[in-house]
Structure formats: C-alpha cells, structure tokens
C-alpha cells in the first residue's frame with residue numbers, strides 16, 4: 333500500500349503539500365511563542381519628537397523606534413490634527429536599523445499634532461498606538 337503511494341505522482345504531490353502545511357503550522361506556533369517570551373519586544377520604545385514634547389522648530393521627520401524589528405512596507409506613520417485630519421503619512425525604514433520607522437512631516441504650523449502608527453513587527457504582530465506633541469509658537 334505504501335509502495336503503491338510512492339509510485340503515484342499525485343500522492344507524492346499531496347504528501348509535499350502536507351509537509352508544507354506542517355511547516356506552516358510550526359511557523360505559527362513559533363510566532364505565538366515569540367509573543368509570550370518577549371512580551372514587550374515590538375512596542376514603541378523611543379520617538380522623535382517624543383510623546384507630549386513641545387518643540388520650538390517643526391520637525392521635518394517623525395522617527396519611531398520599536399522594541400523589535402518591523403516591516404516598513406506593511407507599516408504606517410500618520411501625522412494628524414487633534415480632530416483626526418491626516419496631514420501626512422509615511423513608512424520609510426532606516427537602513428541597518430530594522431527597529432526604526434520614519435515619515436517625512438509636512439510643514440507644521442504651531443499647534444498640537446497626533447502621531448499615529450500601525451506597524452507589522454517581524455514576528456507577525458500588528459502594533460498600534462498614538463501620541464501627541466506640540467509645535468510651540470515662536
């Protein structure tokens with residue numbers, strides 16, 4: 333019976349597909365384990381401007397640093413007004429710094445702004461959050 337299976341190309345293909353399914357399940361288990369063993373790894377750990385910061389000069393770039401690697405193509409930073417109007421968006425990675433994500437900021441008049449982010453961390457988890465900063469009047 334097993335010998336008969338081996339001679340059938342279709343069975344062989346089926347078995348190969350099953351192997352892929354097993355590998356896929358293993359990868360999923362690994363990413364779940366990663367989440368429990370390193371709980372804080374992908375949260376925001378540093379930002380420029382930082383949360384609640386008052387800056388005298390409007391920033392040209394928003395830079396976020398996370399506790400773990402992130403995937404820029406599947407991540408986004410947006411700069412918004414407090415009432416939710418999106419002024420700019422970006423998802424530029426930093427070469428050699430897989431935990432950092434930047435976005436070019438539009439010209440910002442004095443006032444309060446919200447930085448909103450949604451990033452895909454390397455282990456497959458989505459991390460979302462927001463904070464505010466203020467550009468002070470001169």
Ligand SMILES: [Cu+2]
Pocket residue numbers: 366367373374453455456457
């Ligand atoms: Cu994670």
